[in-house]
Amino acid sequence: MEIAASANDAPALRVRGYWRTVGYRLRYDYVTLFFALVILLIALSAIFAPLLAPFDPLKTSMAYRLKPVGFRSFLLGTDELGRDMLSRLVYGGRMSLLMGLTPVVLATIIGGTLGVVAGFVGGSINMLIMRAIDIFYAFPSVLLAVAISGTMGGGMSNGLIALTLVFIPPLCRIAETAATQVRGLDFVEAARASGASTRSIILTHVLGNVLAPVFIYASSLISVAILLAAGLSFLGLGVEPPTPDWGLMLSTLRQAIYVQPYVCALPGLAIFITSLSFNLVSDGLRQAMDVRI
Amino acid sequence: MKPTEGAAVTAAEGLARGRPKLDTVPPGDARDRGGKNQPMLAVNGLKKHFPIRGGLFNRRIGSVRAVDDVSFVVLKGETLGIVGESGCGKSTLARLLMHLIPRDAGELIFDGEGVEEAHGLTLRELRRNMQMVFQDSSSSLNPRLPVEDSIAYGPRAHGASRAQGKKIARELLEKVGLDPSLFGSRYPHELSGGQKQRVNVARALALNPRMLILDEAVSALDKSIEAQVLNQLRYLKRHFNLTYVFISHDLNVVQYVSDRVLVMYLGQVVEIGPVEAIYDRAKHPYTRALLNSRLSMNPDDRVDEAPLTGEPPNPVNPPSGCRFRIRCPFAQEVCAARTPAIGNWIDRSSHLAACHMLDAASGHSGAGPLPAGVAPNPASPWRQTSHEGAR
Numbered sequence: 001m002e003i004a005a006s007a008n009d010a011p012a013l014r015v016r017g018y019w020r021t022v023g024y025r026l027r028y029d030y031v032t033l034f035f036a037l038v039i040l041l042i043a044l045s046a047i048f049a050p051l052l053a054p055f056d057p058l059k060t061s062m063a064y065r066l067k068p069v070g071f072r073s074f075l076l077g078t079d080e081l082g083r084d085m086l087s088r089l090v091y092g093g094r095m096s097l098l099m100g101l102t103p104v105v106l107a108t109i110i111g112g113t114l115g116v117v118a119g120f121v122g123g124s125i126n127m128l129i130m131r132a133i134d135i136f137y138a139f140p141s142v143l144l145a146v147a148i149s150g151t152m153g154g155g156m157s158n159g160l161i162a163l164t165l166v167f168i169p170p171l172c173r174i175a176e177t178a179a180t181q182v183r184g185l186d187f188v189e190a191a192r193a194s195g196a197s198t199r200s201i202i203l204t205h206v207l208g209n210v211l212a213p214v215f216i217y218a219s220s221l222i223s224v225a226i227l228l229a230a231g232l233s234f235l236g237l238g239v240e241p242p243t244p245d246w247g248l249m250l251s252t253l254r255q256a257i258y259v260q261p262y263v264c265a266l267p268g269l270a271i272f273i274t275s276l277s278f279n280l281v282s283d284g285l286r287q288a289m290d291v292r293i
Numbered sequence: 294m295k296p297t298e299g300a301a302v303t304a305a306e307g308l309a310r311g312r313p314k315l316d317t318v319p320p321g322d323a324r325d326r327g328g329k330n331q332p333m334l335a336v337n338g339l340k341k342h343f344p345i346r347g348g349l350f351n352r353r354i355g356s357v358r359a360v361d362d363v364s365f366v367v368l369k370g371e372t373l374g375i376v377g378e379s380g381c382g383k384s385t386l387a388r389l390l391m392h393l394i395p396r397d398a399g400e401l402i403f404d405g406e407g408v409e410e411a412h413g414l415t416l417r418e419l420r421r422n423m424q425m426v427f428q429d430s431s432s433s434l435n436p437r438l439p440v441e442d443s444i445a446y447g448p449r450a451h452g453a454s455r456a457q458g459k460k461i462a463r464e465l466l467e468k469v470g471l472d473p474s475l476f477g478s479r480y481p482h483e484l485s486g487g488q489k490q491r492v493n494v495a496r497a498l499a500l501n502p503r504m505l506i507l508d509e510a511v512s513a514l515d516k517s518i519e520a521q522v523l524n525q526l527r528y529l530k531r532h533f534n535l536t537y538v539f540i541s542h543d544l545n546v547v548q549y550v551s552d553r554v555l556v557m558y559l560g561q562v563v564e565i566g567p568v569e570a571i572y573d574r575a576k577h578p579y580t581r582a583l584l585n586s587r588l589s590m591n592p593d594d595r596v597d598e599a600p601l602t603g604e605p606p607n608p609v610n611p612p613s614g615c616r617f618r619i620r621c622p623f624a625q626e627v628c629a630a631r632t633p634a635i636g637n638w639i640d641r642s643s644h645l646a647a648c649h650m651l652d653a654a655s656g657h658s659g660a661g662p663l664p665a666g667v668a669p670n671p672a673s674p675w676r677q678t679s680h681e682g683a684r
């Protein structure tokens with residue numbers, strides 16, 4: 001019966017588009033789905049922080065300094081100034097996600113454009129762009145971020161600029177490699193032979209094939225960005241106190257690590273879970289979006 | 294039944310019905326400018342030397358003479374076959390004709406109009422009139438576009454609306470033998486090699502060109518599929534009133550499809566003429582060796598020794614005089630001293646070859662109609678399976 005039915009179905013063969021195929025693969029990838037849900041929850045809690053936070057994250061209280069987890073109405077304890085940890089973690093997620101996503105998005109746009117132009121045009125323009133990018137490669141990314149935000153001074157926006165600059169080189173390189181590969185393929189030649197403009201060829205034929213590897217790599221950079229942003233805040237170069245930020249909280253609580261070890265570990269745990277989730281989701285996306293060219 | 298036999302039967306049928314007449318261009322083609330006797334494409338002294346860069350500051354330290362002073366004409370409504378060993382410049386020639394790479398020297402005249410000249414044809418106009426089918430069927434389709442969109446891309450780039458493009462694509466899919474409702478929305482990875490190549494042909498036809506360059510268009514396909522696609526191409530040629538330049542290294546296929554054949558060696562034309570003349574009475578030693586290297590279906594014609602040994606010389610540093618002389622059994626001093634001229638092309642029955650032995654005044658001792666000791670070409674495998682007499 002099964003066979004007969006499928007034979008009858010043959011003429012109306014279901015043809016799935018690329019994105020439908022990706023969706024189909026993701027639907028059965030439970031690990032990716034679970035961690036995507038975690039990211040969704042973190043994002044939602046950050047967006048609705050004012051509704052979720054039981055206390056004002058900036059309100060200090062000398063009486064309730066460094067209380068343990070579950071102390072009275074402080075669900076996750078209090079920090080060294082008696083501020084509610086849960087409220088601060090929820091609000092801190094806003095800052096951390098902002099610091100994690102914005103530089104990656106900006107760097108993807110800037111680095112991706114540079115890379116596609118360098119790869120597609122080739123020749124001396126490629127030389128110019130890629131050698132300039134190589135200069136950035138000479139420095140370790142953490143050192144570069146610290147150096148840039150150090151010279152520009154602290155503050156959130158300078159931290160964002162520093163992180164963006166750090167992420168442009170690798171994204172540019174990925175885009176350039178993909179664009180160079182695509183440029184040599186016959187379908188780009190065929191598009192040129194049809195008399196289409198360079199702009200149209202890039203938009204229709206190059207971008208679609210470059211986007212996937214760039215997108216996958218960018219999604220893996222989000223966790224790096226969160227960690228680097230936390231690192232900058234830890235060094236006092238990113239977000240400034242008293243704004244709640246996971247990295248900054250980790251930094252200020254480290255003196256109290258022997259008094260309340262569990263409370264002090266909470267911001268670190270938040271960073272860990274978030275970056276792990278982003279990493280695993282980007283891994284799952286890479287597998288789902290894999291297409292044989 | 295073996296697939297090759299299927300192809301042979303079709304070939305025999307084709308021969309029985311007689312070759313399509315060369316002057317099939319009806320007087321009513323609105324795009325025709327110079328009349329049926331004006332060549333579709335005239336190529337004069339085409340040259341492409343790829344630079345080899347190296348050393349300090351990327352200096353030019355040499356050049357690969359991929360296409361070196363090539364001249365020929367493509368007549369309206371004919372199929373011109375281009376054959377030669379790999380690396381002889383066939384594909385470079387195709388890309389030069391399509392203007393995908395700039396030429397170093399030479400001129401192209403499309404139906405009486407110079408290309409990229411004042412008062413001539415613009416590149417965009419040329420590309421509407423001349424299209425190309427690429428060899429690698431998989432890399433010549435964008436993996437992220439449904440094939441319908443790939444076909445419609447050309448017309449869209451020339452100003453067709455989305456609906457018009459879709460209509461053109463669906464019509465052409467049907468013309469190349471694919472059901473548009475079944476294949477239109479598919480992605481290239483969902484098609485077989487033969488289906489992809491059909492889509493490629495449809496894409497090339499989307500701009501309604503007058504001339505098609507088929508660069509090894511069927512070489513990568515299975516023999517059975519190859520025969521199907523070849524017959525489809527024959528149908529399309531008549532249906533759309535096309536002129537073909539058919540590039541291939543497969544001598545049998547070229548014999549089957551071509552009206553005239555051009556033989557290339559190391560970036561130069563060594564022989565050009567009607568297909569019967571080339572395959573029955575080849576003049577150039579290289580063409581004869583090439584034809585002798587075919588495997589015959591007749592065990593009596595078994596090839597025990599390779600007629601051609603070694604590889605073509607490096608095109609960076611081609612031999613002086615005749616470029617074939619290194620591998621030619623008849624080479625003499627005159628061959629190294631002077632480059633043989635190919636002579637003047639007069640009309641479609643002209644059979645020219647660039648060899649000193651054909652020129653009594655060249656001083657070559659073997660100069661004459663056919664050098665002594667050379668057996669005529671073995672009969673082609675097509676003829677043996679179809680049991681036909683001499684054409």
